[in-house]
Amino acid sequence: MSLHLDIAFSHLRSRRRQTVVSLLGVVLGVAFFLAVSALMRGSELDLVARLVDTAPHITVYDEYREARPQPARLLWPEGAVAIRGVKPKAERRGIRQYRRKLQTIDAIRGTQAAPVLVSQAIFSFAGRDEAVTLSGIEPARMKGVSTIDEDIVAGSLDAVDTNPNGIIIGRALARKLSLEMGDTVSVVSPTGNVRAMKIVGLFETGNAGYDEGQTFAQLTRVQALMNRPNVANLIVVRMQDAYAARTAAAFIERSLGYKSVSWQEASKDLLDALTVRNVIMYTVVGAILLVACFGIYNVISTVVLEKTRDIAILKSMGFHARDIRLIFVIEGAVIGIGGSLLGMAMGSGMMRAVEQVEIKPPGSTESITLPIYWGIDQFALAAAFAILSAVFAAWLPARKGGRVQPVDILRGAA
């Protein structure tokens, strides 16, 4: 092996300029591969992180994914049963005995869950009526599953516990209705109940629709207001490992029966779009790298042609075709590995540089930096791809070199 290495290096040295050029090709290919994929993956992770941060990881709804099977079907599973005009039984919706169900979810490792009763309500203040979403929450549990606590700009989430008549609204809504902390507002429920509630907190998430339309009050208060005691209609779950949400959601759905939607399922269209984007990106940067590696094909072909005489000598001496192929494949691999190492160094430099760039999006006051993904996997992918293409590019001329018959060369030269 060291003999093959020596011969391989002697060939590369004899074609120094061409070797350097093909090496540069691989270096640039790997560097751009890394820079582009780091930026794309970085922005993807950034996007997903925002998604995972703001949306609940799993939402358990008070509904079923499949309509309940009809008794006739259960009785004659193989029978030709056709049922038309089914009218679902009018039942009170909602997750009953949600405490027990919360315990089931809490038992899953790394999860926190909070019950919510979401309903519509009308705010009545100073002669104006405003439709809002009213969510009944348990502040202690809510803090574990939502970032709303961090968005509170006045008062606190716990205030709804200390003052059962307290309500927390968005700052945008407060501004719209000229409300301030401590003001009292009439809240009308769809069932017709009216209750005066006091503003004990303001929040601001930056999402205009949310800040204008969302309000929070204590769960039991909302249950009373909606005439739905002991009922929640959502269970919101947050997980330590957001990527475990899919399996956890499936488990919850199996054990509770209620439809449980992971964030991945909820954002499926977005995630699909990201996958498509990744496929396109990797195809393009991979193609660039492949083209770069065909510089290697160029050098090795030249060396094989130029060293035909040496190949004949080695084979007449007793080298096998395999030895000759190995020598040229080593040459390709050396350029591939060298190019990958230098390319990774250069790519890291480019990624550092891109990371320093600050951009001020129009209409925003704070500047943002481009997100860069530093994962080892893309380095491994770039290097593996470069080295494999290099070996493949070298393999073609190497095969030709292995087929050289010494007699043919000797007859030609003598």
Place this chain on the structure above:
Amino acid sequence: MNAAPPPERASPAGREAPRSSVLVAERLTRRLEGEVPVTLVEEADVQIGRGEFVVIRGPSGSGKSSLLYLLGLLDRPTSGRLLLEGEDTSGFDEDRLADVRLAKLGFVFQFHFLLNEFSALDNVMMPMRRLGRLDADARRERGLRILRDLGLAGHEHKRPSQLSGGQRQRVAIARALANDPVIVLADEPTGALDTKSSGNVRDILRELASGQDRSIIAVTHDLHFASAADRQIEIVDGRIVPTGTMATLEAAAAAAKAAGTQTGAAPAS
């Protein structure tokens, strides 16, 4: 130079007591198939004894090199068979033939054919490294010794381009000897050398045969070189002919030429 001048051997070529043969060729034929099939070697019977120095002679294009390639397992015969140390090589595949060449045969070609990127010593050590029988120190020691024996002390680390033609040819011989081969095959080893160097190379080969019990098969045009051999094989048009045929042919050709010029039959231009 420690290659002693070749001792005069009394026995004329081909007529000495049979020694144990290292190489036996039986009805060796090599044809090139093509639009016009060419027969390079036809029905050649050759026996090479251990430690014998045999020269192959013949007119240009008669098939000397072709025969040498067959005897050296570089080419395969179309028919006939070749036994090396009693072993029939007919069924050997390419790799097996290569292994036999590596361990038992050494080649010297007309143009030294060294690897230009490697020093003289590295060139000599290359077959040893491929064979892997000796460790690195032993390889180095042996390489240096062979080079020194061939009068190349002090040139071990020079590249081929830094050596003279005669020196390069001696390096090539040193490389052929690297794995202590049973037979050294040389194709016009002195073809590209001046008289002095070629005498030198001849003496070395002579010494290898008589002193080291190694068989030497050399193709040559050089009569002086041929005279150092134990035996001469003459080949005309791919067929081995009785020794002395060449001389007869040459005499006849010279006579015809002389006759031609005398009668003025040469075309007037």
